[in-house]
Amino acid sequence: xxxxxxxxxxxxxxxxxxxxxxxxxxxxxxxxxxxxxxxxxxxxxxxxxxxxxxxxxxxxxxxxxxxxxxxxxxxxxxxxxxxxxxxxxxxxxxxxxxxxxxxxxxxxxxxxxxxxxxxxxxxxxxxxx
Amino acid sequence: xxxxxxxxxxxxxxxxxxxxxxxxxxxxxxxxxxxxxxxxxxxxxxxxxxxxxxxxxxxxxxxxxxxxxxxxxxxxxxxxxxxxxxxxxxxxxxxxxxxxxxxxxxxxxxxxxxxxxxxxxxxxxxxxx
DNA sequence: CGGTATCCTAGCTGATACTG
DNA sequence: CAGTATCAGCTAGGATACCG
Numbered sequence: 001x002x003x004x005x006x007x008x009x010x011x012x013x014x015x016x017x018x019x020x021x022x023x024x025x026x027x028x029x030x031x032x033x034x035x036x037x038x039x040x041x042x043x044x045x046x047x048x049x050x051x052x053x054x055x056x057x058x059x060x061x062x063x064x065x066x067x068x069x070x071x072x073x074x075x076x077x078x079x080x081x082x083x084x085x086x087x088x089x090x091x092x093x094x095x096x097x098x099x100x101x102x103x104x105x106x107x108x109x110x111x112x113x114x115x116x117x118x119x120x121x122x123x124x125x126x127x128x129x
Numbered sequence: 130x131x132x133x134x135x136x137x138x139x140x141x142x143x144x145x146x147x148x149x150x151x152x153x154x155x156x157x158x159x160x161x162x163x164x165x166x167x168x169x170x171x172x173x174x175x176x177x178x179x180x181x182x183x184x185x186x187x188x189x190x191x192x193x194x195x196x197x198x199x200x201x202x203x204x205x206x207x208x209x210x211x212x213x214x215x216x217x218x219x220x221x222x223x224x225x226x227x228x229x230x231x232x233x234x235x236x237x238x239x240x241x242x243x244x245x246x247x248x249x250x251x252x253x254x255x256x257x258x
Numbered sequence: 259c260g261g262t263a264t265c266c267t268a269g270c271t272g273a274t275a276c277t278g
Numbered sequence: 279c280a281g282t283a284t285c286a287g288c289t290a291g292g293a294t295a296c297c298g
Binding site for chain 1: 143144145146147148151152153157197218221222225226228229230232233234236237238
């Protein structure tokens with residue numbers, strides 16, 4: 001039984017908030033890139049995420065900040081400088097994500113190899129009847 | 130540095146496939162409900178997920194099956210019976226999700242309490258200059 | 259019972275343009 | 279540099295209807 005999700009009563013769901021944010025496109029990649037340096041600036045981050053737009057990056061960062069995973073430090077200079085970094089909370093999360101990555105690696109099936117699906121099973125039964 | 134994601138080279142990304150599936154709505158809840166019983170039938174599962182439609186449940190289950198997290202067993206009876214269950218792979222994942230849940234619980238901030246955001250920080254600097 | 263087929267909509271996403 | 283504003287396209291998700 002997985003804790004942290006409701007039993008259908010609509011209660012707490014501690015996971016759900018983070019899950020929604022992390023499930024969004026780019027979130028995980030942003031976190032990954034943040035984990036490579038202590039601090040990182042907006043455009044530096046953007047360059048490292050080939051294909052992301054300022055709009056989306058900015059939005060993702062805001063969401064991550066709201067979830068307490070990212071800290072933003074603004075230097076009131078011209079030109080402006082903003083540095084992003086991971087919070088301790090995010091660093092703990094990183095550990096779990098690494099486990100997840102290990103899990104994914106462990107179970108990764110070679111591309112093209114498919115397990116027998118229910119459809120396959122059904123077909124077998126049908127042809128043998 | 131989080132492993133399992135590309136370095137921007139477009140390579141492996143073992144996590145990404147699962148992540149896309151798990152990030153979708155209901156996926157986690159389906160997994161949770163599967164974890165409460167050895168096997169579960171379609172409509173039983175549907176009833177336990179108040180609000181989900183057959184369309185989406187079916188879709189999610191197919192995705193989870195493709196990711197190797199769910200097994201489907203079809204009994205060629207009338208009326209048809211289909212049983213879903215978690216794979217060993219999914220049971221290992223469950224452990225990680227529990228850790229994630231513990232993490233979420235640990236860092237959960239009481240509703241309504243907000244950390245100082247960058248906007249707040251900027252405002253403070255501005256008013257003090 | 260256990261789905262698929264179809265359609266519709268909200269929201270995410272990204273491109274473009276602009277600003278302090 | 280570090281964003282926002284605006285708009286357009288697409289897709290995920292859900293409602294409904296139907297089928298083996």
